[in-house]
Amino acid sequence: MKQLKIGTHTFSSRLFVGTGKYPDYEVMQRAIERSGAECITVAVRRERLIDSAGRNLLDFIDTKRYTILPNTAGCFNADDAVRVARLGREILLQMENAGANWVKLECLGDTKTLLPDPFETVKATEQLVADGFQVLVYTTDDPLVAKRLKNCGAAAVMPAGSPIGSGQGVLNPNAIRICLEYLKDNDSDYPVIVDAGVGAASDVAMAMELGVDGILLNTAIAHAKDPIAMAEAMKLACEAGQLSFESGRIPKKLYATASSPELMIS
Helix, strand or coil, rough: CCCEEEEEEEEEEEEEEEECCCCHHHHHHHHHHHHCCCCEEEECCCHHHHHCCCEHHHHHHHHHHHHEEEEECCCCCHHHHHHHHHHHHHHHHCCHHHHHEEEEEEEECCCCCCEEEEHHHHHHHHHHHHHCCEEEECCCCCCHHHHHHHCCCCCEECCCCCCCCCCCCCHHHHHHHHHHHHHHHHCCCCCEEEEECCCCCHHHHHHHHHHCEEEECHHHHHHHCCHHHHHHHHHHHHHHHHHHHCCCCCCCCCCCCCCCCCCCCC
């Protein structure tokens, strides 16, 4: 299957996984390995890197093996998001990780819905692009906002399937289809990734069958009864969904179509 290119980065796996909400760092470590992901996203605010025992999350990640995608989780305005993105860049430059030049932008509107503020998100995208970042931007499934973010220079646009951590799957597949149409018009390789809301492997497969280029998830694995097994399920679903999309499904019809050459009725 074709590799996924985002900015200057290229991946074989189209599954991106997070590092939060796991029972402990050891489970996180094993789940990430089982997922087959090559890129993992990390919230770089200091209070999110250190656990109650004082252990640093980054000590449990092989930074030579994985590309780290620093994210601005917990930011509610453009100024904070830009500051946190720059912090992430400094941390990863010191670690000599390939992810130092990019960021997953989250600029949220409130703590109840965790949906992005479109105005602050556009503002932050413009500032980060000007600052030399390759920006993967979390947004709603609004096609017009998605198109605006691409025009701002985002390296990838990541519409939510449903609210973060909700496990509702892709609530509005038609909106995702329109996002794909708008974002890939005259640029079929432009990366569109569903970010947030999936809860089961079937959600991942369904999203990939829409034609998106990848899935970014965290809670669906971290809060599963067996995170390690769920990580593998998500890996297989992502691969199956992509292969299904590329293979081309049959059209839906109202009536039956015989699968044998002739149907004899006596």
